[in-house]
Amino acid sequence: MIEIKSLTHTYKNNGVRTDAIKDINLTIPDGKITAIIGHTGSGKSTLIQHLNGLLKPDSGDILLDGISIYDSKKISMKEVRRKVGLVFQYPEYQLFEETVYKDIAFAPKNYGCTKEEIDERVHLAAKAVGLKESNLQKSPFELSGGQKRKAAIAGVLAMKPEVLVLDEPAAGLDPFGREKILYEIGKICSEEAISVVLVSHSMEEVATCAHKIAVMHGGEIKMTGSPSEIFTKVKELEQMRLDIPQITKILNELRLKGISVPEDIFSVKEAANWILKNIPVNKGN
Amino acid sequence: MLKDITLGQYYKGDSAVHKLDPRTKILITIALLVSLFMIKSWWGFLPVVLFLLATIFLSGVPFLFVVKGLKAIAVLVMITGLFNVFLTDGTVWFKFYFLTATYEGLSLAGFMVVRICLLIVVTSLLTLTTTPIMLTDGIESLLKPLKKIKVPVHEFAMMMTIALRFIPTIMEETDKIMKAQSARGADFETGSLLKRAKALIPILIPLFISAFRRADELAVAMECRCYHGDTNRTKMKQLHYTWLDCLALLLVLVLFAFQFIAEGIKI
Ligand SMILES: Nc1ncnc2c1ncn2[C@@H]1O[C@H](COP(=O)(O)OP(=O)(O)OP(=O)(O)O)[C@@H](O)[C@H]1O
Ligand SMILES: [Mg+2]
Numbered sequence: 001m002i003e004i005k006s007l008t009h010t011y012k013n014n015g016v017r018t019d020a021i022k023d024i025n026l027t028i029p030d031g032k033i034t035a036i037i038g039h040t041g042s043g044k045s046t047l048i049q050h051l052n053g054l055l056k057p058d059s060g061d062i063l064l065d066g067i068s069i070y071d072s073k074k075i076s077m078k079e080v081r082r083k084v085g086l087v088f089q090y091p092e093y094q095l096f097e098e099t100v101y102k103d104i105a106f107a108p109k110n111y112g113c114t115k116e117e118i119d120e121r122v123h124l125a126a127k128a129v130g131l132k133e134s135n136l137q138k139s140p141f142e143l144s145g146g147q148k149r150k151a152a153i154a155g156v157l158a159m160k161p162e163v164l165v166l167d168e169p170a171a172g173l174d175p176f177g178r179e180k181i182l183y184e185i186g187k188i189c190s191e192e193a194i195s196v197v198l199v200s201h202s203m204e205e206v207a208t209c210a211h212k213i214a215v216m217h218g219g220e221i222k223m224t225g226s227p228s229e230i231f232t233k234v235k236e237l238e239q240m241r242l243d244i245p246q247i248t249k250i251l252n253e254l255r256l257k258g259i260s261v262p263e264d265i266f267s268v269k270e271a272a273n274w275i276l277k278n279i280p281v282n283k284g285n
Numbered sequence: 286m287l288k289d290i291t292l293g294q295y296y297k298g299d300s301a302v303h304k305l306d307p308r309t310k311i312l313i314t315i316a317l318l319v320s321l322f323m324i325k326s327w328w329g330f331l332p333v334v335l336f337l338l339a340t341i342f343l344s345g346v347p348f349l350f351v352v353k354g355l356k357a358i359a360v361l362v363m364i365t366g367l368f369n370v371f372l373t374d375g376t377v378w379f380k381f382y383f384l385t386a387t388y389e390g391l392s393l394a395g396f397m398v399v400r401i402c403l404l405i406v407v408t409s410l411l412t413l414t415t416t417p418i419m420l421t422d423g424i425e426s427l428l429k430p431l432k433k434i435k436v437p438v439h440e441f442a443m444m445m446t447i448a449l450r451f452i453p454t455i456m457e458e459t460d461k462i463m464k465a466q467s468a469r470g471a472d473f474e475t476g477s478l479l480k481r482a483k484a485l486i487p488i489l490i491p492l493f494i495s496a497f498r499r500a501d502e503l504a505v506a507m508e509c510r511c512y513h514g515d516t517n518r519t520k521m522k523q524l525h526y527t528w529l530d531c532l533a534l535l536l537v538l539v540l541f542a543f544q545f546i547a548e549g550i551k552i
Binding site: 054078082085087088093094095106107110141155159 | 461464469491
């Protein structure tokens with residue numbers, strides 16, 4: 001479990017100060033997918049770079065299983081970075097080895113694993129993200145965009161992190177690749193018992209897979225809750241320039257027409273089922 | 286971390302100094318640099334210092350911001366100073382083991398330090414008040430006569446513009462890649478020299494790949510817009526001399542006259 005306590009960070013560049021995040025309080029529960037949502041520049045990337053100590057806050061603290069990650073007597077920064085695996089936005093640009101296998105092996109090698117251990121971890125990580133064995137001996141630059149991204153995520157998974165943090169893992173992929181990556185992430189969370197933090201600016205993307213949603217705006221967390229709690233606050237979300245999923249919009253239209261649709265339907269499938277069951281179809285005209 | 290470098294930086298402003306034609310500024314800078322090397326007496330510095338102070342004041346760049354550029358070369362200046370103090374012959378000031386400091390050395394060291402600092406201030410004033418684009422435009426225009434002897438002046442200027450344009454981008458990218466590799470347990474700070482050199486590979490390879498990709502994309506984009514190099518190319522921002530430039534040149538001439546007189550003063 002990660003507890004973020006009144007975290008504040010200000011970027012300072014030659015006297016220009018940008019308050020990127022202000023007084024953030026958030027708990028990331030074990031074994032669940034937590035989504036952090038906000039529009040461009042709301043401070044999402046800044047926040048998650050604190051989770052593994054890449055950025056130092058101006059004030060505030062982060063507790064990893066009850067231990068402050070800045071307490072170098074109890075936990076080293078290197079160990080923090082292992083426990084909290086961070087996948088950057090467009091991670092495929094960090095690939096550098098001759099083969100995908102070697103690139104995934106980079107992290108376990110840095111952590112001093114034995115050869116057998118590395119081999120085992122590489123294969124497990126590749127399997128977890130759905131990367132075919134035959135791709136492991138290829139050069140990373142021969143892979144497609146989506147495959148490259150999977151390889152990069154596997155490179156972080158190979159550290160066996162307890163928390164996996166992903167910054168916009170689906171950005172720049174086609175709809176099919178997007179769905180697939182999100183599906184693999186959901187699977188990693190449930191099968192490997194890893195907590196996942198998912199950064200995104202699209203509600204649509206996280207609506208079906210997240211257990212908890214935190215909405216960021218202007219460097220602050222404006223609301224947290226389960227998807228069903230968050231999506232009822234349409235007005236506030238729109239003020240923060242966020243869109244609710246299309247299917248939720250349709251259901252809201254139905255509600256306006258006087259049809260009482262339950263508040264906790266978010267996926268297209270559930271909605272279709274409910275509509276078929278409850279709204280009579282006029283055959284003929 | 287990489288963003289702290291201030292040398293060669295532009296300070297946005299709208300002053301008369303900013304508005305001067307880049308060619309004027311480049312020429313004045315060269316003239317000042319040459320004159321700094323010719324100064325032989327302490328009094329000779331006075332007109333230059335006054336001129337620089339006036340220019341800084343006019344440009345609206347905070348004084349501290351200008352001086353900050355000196356920090357980068359502080360070590361160099363100190364070493365130059367020390368060498369001069371100890372290695373000049375003359376009247377003995379004090380002895381330190383086998384080293385002898387002399388009064389002549391002290392004065393020479395002071396002279397050198399002042400000269401180097403002024404050189405830096407002069408050049409940083411140029412880059413602080415001129416955008417990189419204007420600077421390359423100015424250089425291109427000044428070197429135009431060389432085209433007669435088939436020197437590809439325009440192409441050089443274009444290369445310089447592109448290089449300058451991409452420095453911040455590449456620094457940002459380096460920062461990002463370093464972070465991404467640290468997140469995978471890479472360690473750049475400890476270990477032997479060889480180990481640290483090896484640790485750079487995971488940064489340099491992605492950096493080169495992305496630089497090549499960018500270069501490729503840029504080349505395609507330029508070709509799509511029918512870039513053909515110099516021939517028949519017009520400019521959106523034409524360089525024009527104004528009365529401001531005449532005034533500045535006049536001022537500099539007056540400065541040199543004063544300097545000539547000041548040089549003659551004997552202490
Ligand atoms: N290295 C930096 N130096 C200065 N300011 C920065 C830096 N990185 C980010 N910022 C600023 O901090 C704020 C938050 O940026 P951040 O990258 O965290 O946003 P984000 O929510 O991740 O946005 P996006 O969805 O576009 O990735 C922005 O206003 C940005 O301009
Ligand atoms: Mg971001």
